[in-house]
Amino acid sequence: MVRILSTDAVRDLLSLTELFPVVEDAFVKQGRGEVERPPRPHFPVGIDVDRVRDGSGPNLPDGGASSRPPLGTALTMPAYIHGRDVYATKLVSLHSGNDEHGLPTLNAQVMLTDATTGLPLSLLDGTTLTNARTGCIGGLAVQYLASDPIRLGVIGAGTQARWQTRAIAAASEVESISIFSPTKESREACAADLRDEGLPAEAVLTPKKAVSDATVVVTATTSVEPVFTGEWLDPGTLVVAIGAYTGEMQELGPVVFDRAAQVFADVPEEVAEIGDIREAGLSESDLVPLSDVFEGVAGRDAADEILVVESVGSAVLDAAAAEYLYNKAQERDVGEDIGL
Known part of the structure; x- marks a missing residue:
């Protein structure tokens, strides 16, 4: 039997304060090399779907291949933590155009498997799991590396901007939260949602307003160019960048790194390949493992x-978070068991 943990089930089980030590321990195990974390392949999807659907076919009239961009990116992220009873495989899709249709940019599913027998144990909503464990990276970074008081500036107003803010507020006392997104409706909706959760959030008109006077700056975007100017940062600021995960994506400009005393990375060898680091002329040896x-x-x-702090995400965190949720579901008899 496989236990299905839906979005509602995962949300009911999830506690950020409980998840913090789970994520922290997973990082420690990863840093010590006590994990299996194969390369995560990613590939474009949705190429020429519109042409096939309307019957015109995938090729151009002259017989050449289509040059239309893909609709999204798919990733496969497996991981195992040594000594654990389970391992996890996460399937992820990222479709930036989903915003226009009111759909989440990131969608994911996690399959939890018995490490002793190879039998499937649970299929979990990986979207909520991913958002929560990524939020915990920001929360832990602020807890360990930020200086009080916490005045939070957030660039981005999507789902991950909300989770970063929630997690940081769960880990530390936050004095103020300034939200910027180029779209007025998005930033105002994000700030309103966070206020409904009891957080001191406000939408601001410019990225400079969000960054200036902040002691913690979070970037949670899909940008391909810097989202703020490095000169705006006050001394002592902690910057948590979680949006860029490819060589084409960039949230931070070289000036930020010129001014930074240290750059921490959740997965240094993968962070070294993103646009932020490449454009700054840095390499893996310049990055400190988180x-x-x-x-x-x-x-x-x-x-x-x-x-x-630069984060591209690690499947090790998914494995740890999925195990935590599955064990809690077993204890509370949450979820639906089905046969495959």
Whole structure:
């Protein structure tokens, strides 16, 4: 039997305060090499779907291949933490055009499998799981690396901007939250939703307004160019960048890294390939594993240091979060068991 944990079930089970130590421990295991985390292939999907649907076929009239861009990107993310009873495989899709249809940009499913027998155990809503564990990266980064008081500036107003804000507020006391997105309706809706959750959020008119006077800046976008100017950062600011995950994507400009005393990365070898790092002329050797922070061997050395945390996500966190949710579901008899 396979236990199905729907979106509602995952939301009912999920607690950010419970998830923080789960994510932190997963980072430590990853940093020590006590995990299996194969390369995560990603590939374009939705190429020429419109041509096939309307009967015109995938090729151009002259017989050449179509040059239309793909509709989205698909990723496969497997991982196993040594000594655990289960391993996880996450299937992810990212479709930036979904915003226009009121659909989430990121969609995911996680399959949890018995590590002893290979039998399937659970199929979970991976979208909520991904958003929550990614939020925890920001929450933990602020807890370990930020200076009080926490004045949060957020660039981006989508789902992940909300989860980053929730997690940071769950991990630390937040004095103020400024939300910027180029679209007025998006930033105002995001701020209103966060206020409904009891958080001190307001929409601001410019990225400079969000970044200036902030002690923590979060970027949660799909941008291909810097979303703010590095000169706007005050000394002592912590920047958490979680949007870019390919060489074409970029949220932070070189000035941010010129001013930063240290750059931390959740997966240094993969972060080294994103646009932020490439455009700054940095390499993997310039990046400090975020796990070192949780091991107590790295961190903030001075109050006025500008620090950067770059995250592309790790399947190890998915495996740990899925195991936590599955065990909790078993304890509380949550979810539906079905035979395959």
